[in-house]
Amino acid sequence: MPGTIPIALTVNGAPVSRAVEPRLNLVDFLRIDLGLTGTHVGCEHGVCGACTLLLDGDMVRGCLVLAVQADGAVVETIEGLSERGALRRLQDAFLARNALQCGFCTPGMLIAAAALLAQDPAPSRDAIRAHLSGNYCRCTGYHAIIDAVEAAAAKP
Amino acid sequence: MTAPPFSPFDRPNSYIGRSVPRPNARRLLAGRGQFTDDVQFARLTHVAFLRSPHAHARIRGLDLNAAKAAPGVIVIATGADLARLCRPWVGTLTHFAGLKSPPQYPLAIDRVVWRGEPVVAAVAATRALAEDALELVVVDWEELPAVADMETALDPATSVIHPEFGDNKAFSLHLESGAVDQAFAAAHQVIEAEWHFGRHTAVSLEPRTMVAQFDPSEQRLTVFQSTQTPYQMQDVYARHLGLSDAQVRVVAKDVGGSFGMKLHVYGDEMATAALSMMLGRPVKFVADRLESFVSDIHARDHRVKARVAVTADGEITAFAVDDLTGIGPFSAYPRTSAVEGNQVIRLIGGPYRHRHYRADLKVVFQNKNIMSQYRAVGHPIACAVTEAMVDLAAASVGLDPVELRRRNMLTDDMYPYTSPTGFVFERLSHHQCLDRLVGHMDYESLRAEQERLRRHGVFRGIGIAAYIEITNPGPAFYGVGGARISAQDGCILKLEPSGQVRCLVSVTEQGQGTETAMAQVAASVLGIPLDAVRVVTGDTEVTPHGGATWASRGAGIGGETVLRAARALRDNILALAGTILQAHADTLDIRDGLIVDADGGRERMALAELARIAFFRPDTLPPDFQPEMTVARHHVPRGQPFAFTNGIQAAHVEVEIETGFIKLLKHWVVDDCGRVINPQLVDEQIRGGVVQGIGAALFEECIYGADGQMQNGTLADYLVPMAGEMPDIVVDHVSTPTVYSELGAKGVGEAGTAASAAAVLNAVNDALRPLGARVTTIPLTPDRVLAALGKLDA
Numbered sequence A: 001m002p003g004t005i006p007i008a009l010t011v012n013g014a015p016v017s018r019a020v021e022p023r024l025n026l027v028d029f030l031r032i033d034l035g036l037t038g039t040h041v042g043c044e045h046g047v048c049g050a051c052t053l054l055l056d057g058d059m060v061r062g063c064l065v066l067a068v069q070a071d072g073a074v075v076e077t078i079e080g081l082s083e084r085g086a087l088r089r090l091q092d093a094f095l096a097r098n099a100l101q102c103g104f105c106t107p108g109m110l111i112a113a114a115a116l117l118a119q120d121p122a123p124s125r126d127a128i129r130a131h132l133s134g135n136y137c138r139c140t141g142y143h144a145i146i147d148a149v150e151a152a153a154a155k156p
Numbered sequence B: 001m002t003a004p005p006f007s008p009f010d011r012p013n014s015y016i017g018r019s020v021p022r023p024n025a026r027r028l029l030a031g032r033g034q035f036t037d038d039v040q041f042a043r044l045t046h047v048a049f050l051r052s053p054h055a056h057a058r059i060r061g062l063d064l065n066a067a068k069a070a071p072g073v074i075v076i077a078t079g080a081d082l083a084r085l086c087r088p089w090v091g092t093l094t095h096f097a098g099l100k101s102p103p104q105y106p107l108a109i110d111r112v113v114w115r116g117e118p119v120v121a122a123v124a125a126t127r128a129l130a131e132d133a134l135e136l137v138v139v140d141w142e143e144l145p146a147v148a149d150m151e152t153a154l155d156p157a158t159s160v161i162h163p164e165f166g167d168n169k170a171f172s173l174h175l176e177s178g179a180v181d182q183a184f185a186a187a188h189q190v191i192e193a194e195w196h197f198g199r200h201t202a203v204s205l206e207p208r209t210m211v212a213q214f215d216p217s218e219q220r221l222t223v224f225q226s227t228q229t230p231y232q233m234q235d236v237y238a239r240h241l242g243l244s245d246a247q248v249r250v251v252a253k254d255v256g257g258s259f260g261m262k263l264h265v266y267g268d269e270m271a272t273a274a275l276s277m278m279l280g281r282p283v284k285f286v287a288d289r290l291e292s293f294v295s296d297i298h299a300r301d302h303r304v305k306a307r308v309a310v311t312a313d314g315e316i317t318a319f320a321v322d323d324l325t326g327i328g329p330f331s332a333y334p335r336t337s338a339v340e341g342n343q344v345i346r347l348i349g350g351p352y353r354h355r356h357y358r359a360d361l362k363v364v365f366q367n368k369n370i371m372s373q374y375r376a377v378g379h380p381i382a383c384a385v386t387e388a389m390v391d392l393a394a395a396s397v398g399l400d401p402v403e404l405r406r407r408n409m410l411t412d413d414m415y416p417y418t419s420p421t422g423f424v425f426e427r428l429s430h431h432q433c434l435d436r437l438v439g440h441m442d443y444e445s446l447r448a449e450q451e452r453l454r455r456h457g458v459f460r461g462i463g464i465a466a467y468i469e470i471t472n473p474g475p476a477f478y479g480v481g482g483a484r485i486s487a488q489d490g491c492i493l494k495l496e497p498s499g500q501v502r503c504l505v506s507v508t509e510q511g512q513g514t515e516t517a518m519a520q521v522a523a524s525v526l527g528i529p530l531d532a533v534r535v536v537t538g539d540t541e542v543t544p545h546g547g548a549t550w551a552s553r554g555a556g557i558g559g560e561t562v563l564r565a566a567r568a569l570r571d572n573i574l575a576l577a578g579t580i581l582q583a584h585a586d587t588l589d590i591r592d593g594l595i596v597d598a599d600g601g602r603e604r605m606a607l608a609e610l611a612r613i614a615f616f617r618p619d620t621l622p623p624d625f626q627p628e629m630t631v632a633r634h635h636v637p638r639g640q641p642f643a644f645t646n647g648i649q650a651a652h653v654e655v656e657i658e659t660g661f662i663k664l665l666k667h668w669v670v671d672d673c674g675r676v677i678n679p680q681l682v683d684e685q686i687r688g689g690v691v692q693g694i695g696a697a698l699f700e701e702c703i704y705g706a707d708g709q710m711q712n713g714t715l716a717d718y719l720v721p722m723a724g725e726m727p728d729i730v731v732d733h734v735s736t737p738t739v740y741s742e743l744g745a746k747g748v749g750e751a752g753t754a755a756s757a758a759a760v761l762n763a764v765n766d767a768l769r770p771l772g773a774r775v776t777t778i779p780l781t782p783d784r785v786l787a788a789l790g791k792l793d794a
């Protein structure tokens, strides 16, 4: 068995410490070790955005970060963000506009959209499209997602 | 009791035709979905597969010793090991006469026939340890010549992949109708062209995933699987693993996209099930993205030579086509790989009035990944060939493409109409759809703008593509050829003690909104609020046996099944209400969850009260009265082999002639899927389908070398549509309900994909026309556009 390395971090507001293999990536750590299965794995090579999460407040791809790199960091996933209501406007808009089908891309898409709205509270459709281009969706054709983000931005 | 005189479409609780949100979307939005990989199991093991690095090779020897000794390994299994546990399968069906395919085993034995074929399985405590062990497997390969190019697959000089068949031909079919040679001889213009369609693949964002759990104490196999078709898979596991279907349960949790890809039988999945029987423990298999590219079925791969005959006034009199398609080394099981080509040649020319038609189909084996059904099976090829030829026909006689279509599309007075390929169209709405489309586009202004911009060196194009879609396949679709794939669906409806209703239905959900649509039908017919219906799908232990969701059948067939069950439960509820209230059942009605007087609507009792009496106080009922609060109904579509739908799409593009880049400006769809249960769900099915078709049109291609190696099998190299490059998509409807069901709903899942590539192809060629260029291969990559413009070697 390869050796393990102890890490301590904050996940969704709670302290977590574990010993992990150096090769374990952050999304597998969250999913397998912590049971936070809301963050998805679509490619494991940094393209699809299904594994999008927040690391020290920045949007990152959980498949490109090793768990050991998150030592000392603050991680937020779809579960934590949902529970503290940080995505409510977007979630309501996605529901109303049916901006999800299978829902596999959705957690990553919501986090990416929230990151955009944090920078630019009233983005144009083109800006939304450009910003979400790192998050693949195979089901919706994107149009409804763009509508939903626009609608969420327009809400107070 | 005769059907009560009400319509579920216009009464209180009429949810049919309304855009209600999906109740199951909330948990997906909160990260509380339950995809197969999210389910927890005790004593779980993980399997990884060593896959062939060669397109064609003999396995001279395997050294597994180091792998078996690797940390965490539970078992290392070979093709021979698993062949003892799993009967092979053959991807043929008797209604495709002459279709050949050899037996297929979970893992390769002695020889591999495509790069990516699974060869050795390692089961270990974690996926990473299983992969570590596979690194230690030593295979002694003897490379064999690979058949990659379908064009030369039938040449005598080409090696034969399956020597027992004598050649590389899997299937061929000839269709002939009318007097084709005379029609071409008499034509004012005969246009010929050759079109190429690359291979692409589904890239469901959630890869193929399953956990097989065999319990030796009960001799029962439970498979949690990301699949569209749990019932089909239950039957497959039972038959091939030597179990009865009573010993097998298949559960589809949330499915992260499927698009036809997750309904085929894959060797790695059969191996996973067999391994769990070998070990008596749960075994998980998750295809990683790299193995998805070389093992999920691929789609399309066609070369079509087409001819069209046109009279001087623009009447199309004949089509003749020759379709060559490569399916890899096997015909997929259990649906075969012949359906794609068969549908291509039967759908070509579909919207038009010509009476002379000839088609030749050749389906060949290659040393590439298996090709089989994927969303819109055959439709995009048929539509692109037809519509591209129609545009060429229009240009040849100097007519606008819209005008030529007007002159040739089937008209309203022609139905029911039998096409030259034998399809019967109950009633289609081509002209209404075309008129609506032209209106939405403001076609004349777009043409004027196009003219104006050309003078400034800006090349925009407008492409139109009419389509027909095969939906709601009837009882003779697969079963007639020997496949144990159901054409019917079933529904159990239960009134619960709370007065709410549980609906267990055999159609399945992959995000289309199946569960919502079924709830809408049940609530509308029963007269209860939508949130009083809970829909359960995708568990063979719980839901009735049925076809599930494929071929655009969920809403039409599943919806009708639920309608019938709901009507039966309603009758039973009213019979009980009549007994309790000492009234005639037909003087009562259910509205908003209350029993009311049918006349006047006076409230008589709540459903919850009725349920309380039925379940807990039957002592208060007459001794000879038995309340029946659970009903089951099945429905098989009858009266016609398919419910054909139709529609039309248009694409507006700009081609940058210096770079070959194509910018999509806008896309329009007018679709007619009959009665629409939930407009928003339908529109989003169409939009999602359009974008998948655009992916095929512009980006998606499994690129193979002459050695049969796939060269772009990563998500960084294989391009799929991203938000930034997709257009807004305008969707509108014409509604021509089918009379063969009460609901009148036809399918819609594939309509978007059927015609969007054709519309984009035509738009790009429309943009290039003044430059004398034409692209004939999709995807329409910048290289191909530049080559067509003579700026780059092809």
Ligand code: FES
Pocket (backbone or CB within 6 Å): A040, A041, A042, A043, A044, A045, A046, A047, A048, A049, A050, A051, A052, A061, A062, A063, A064
């Ligand atoms: S799984 Fe991380 S980007 Fe695809």
Ligand code: FES
Pocket (backbone or CB within 6 Å): A100, A101, A102, A103, A104, A105, A106, A136, A137, A138, A139, A140, B205, B256, B257, B511
């Ligand atoms: S909803 Fe299925 S991938 Fe986006």
